[in-house]
Amino acid sequence: MKEYKIAIVGATGLVGRKVIEVLEEYNLPISSCVFFATRKSAGTDFFFKGQQILVRELKEDSFKEEQFDYAIFSAGGDASRHYAPIAAATGCIVIDNSSAFRMDDDVPLVVPEVNPEEIKNNHGIIANPNCSTIQAVLPLKALDDAYKIKRIVYSTYQAVSGAGQEGIADLERGLEGEEPKKFPYPIVNNCIPHIDVFDETNGYTKEEEKMINETRKILKRPDLKITATTVRVPVINSHSESINVEFEKDFSLEELKEVLRKAPGVIVQDDIAKSIYPLAINATGHDESFVGRIRRDFSVDSGINFWCVADNIRKGAASNAVQILQKLIEENK
Secondary structure (H helix, E strand, C coil), rough: CCCEEEEECCCCCCCHHHHHHHHHHCCCCCCEEEECCCCCCCCCEECCHHHHHHCCCCCCHHHHHCCCCEEEECCHHHHHHHHHHHEEEEEEEEEEECCCCCCCCCCCEEECCCCCHHHHHHCCECCCHHHHHHHHHCCCHHHHHCCEEEEEEEEECCCCCCCCCCHHHHHHHHHHHCCCCCCCCCCCCEECCCCCCEEECCEEHHHHHHHHEEEEEECCCCCEEEEEEEEECCCCEEEEEEEEECCCCCCCCCHHHHHHHHHHCEECCHHHHEEECCCCCHHCCCCCCCEEEEEEECCCCCCEEEEECCCCCCCHHHHEEEHHHHHHHHHHH
């Protein structure tokens, strides 16, 4: 079996560390794995498949001095915009976790269970969607195929880990009575309806616009009516979302639940008699999108509400990137 040389850029960050962990779990045919980080973070030792590996400083010539088959970038938009094209020019296929290329027309935006066919359309860079978008489109794709979605209303309850290690530190600091450094207000005993920067022309945040635009691109529905409100909550990990969907076609609720049960990457937890519904604490550590509280929206002719929860660091970032890598390797067999 052919083996591949992999680079992990941003290896010391919250997502980068999880990428390394998930790569080991998936046990892909990797001959060697090289870890890169900024000068500040370089020099750390990580273990991968029993080997101790030193994290190197990412430099201008890192991808020219050494040839890589694939690279997973989790170092932020600025690093991706600069280094991903350099890596791609050497023949390395980059899977990028930042928002740098997501809305580029010639860069596929991929969730492997939803639009794996897009992977082959890459020109050296494949974009990983936003964490809150990934978990939502897993059930929405199945529902759109079955009933054709007319409108989506997102309301999110996003964990502090979505803001990286600094977000977790802010929650920990707050529990000790200290002032926040990452968020504009204390996150303890609070909900902050402000994720990323505001667009002053329309009042939406960048996170809300990401969910709207990325959902349209992934579902190949550029004119789909979508609105969103994204909120940071005092939960360490796993995002929760209330999703309201209006359809073009009518449905039976039991049939719709069965559509969701059969959807790849979706686990239905929906038994109100036993108080069974998705919870952030239970989704953490898993790669699926959990859905429940599935019920009709009686304010429209054909609509539903449901609750959707997923691990934002795993499926929302690291695992989705590794699953894209897995698909690329499978296609090269």
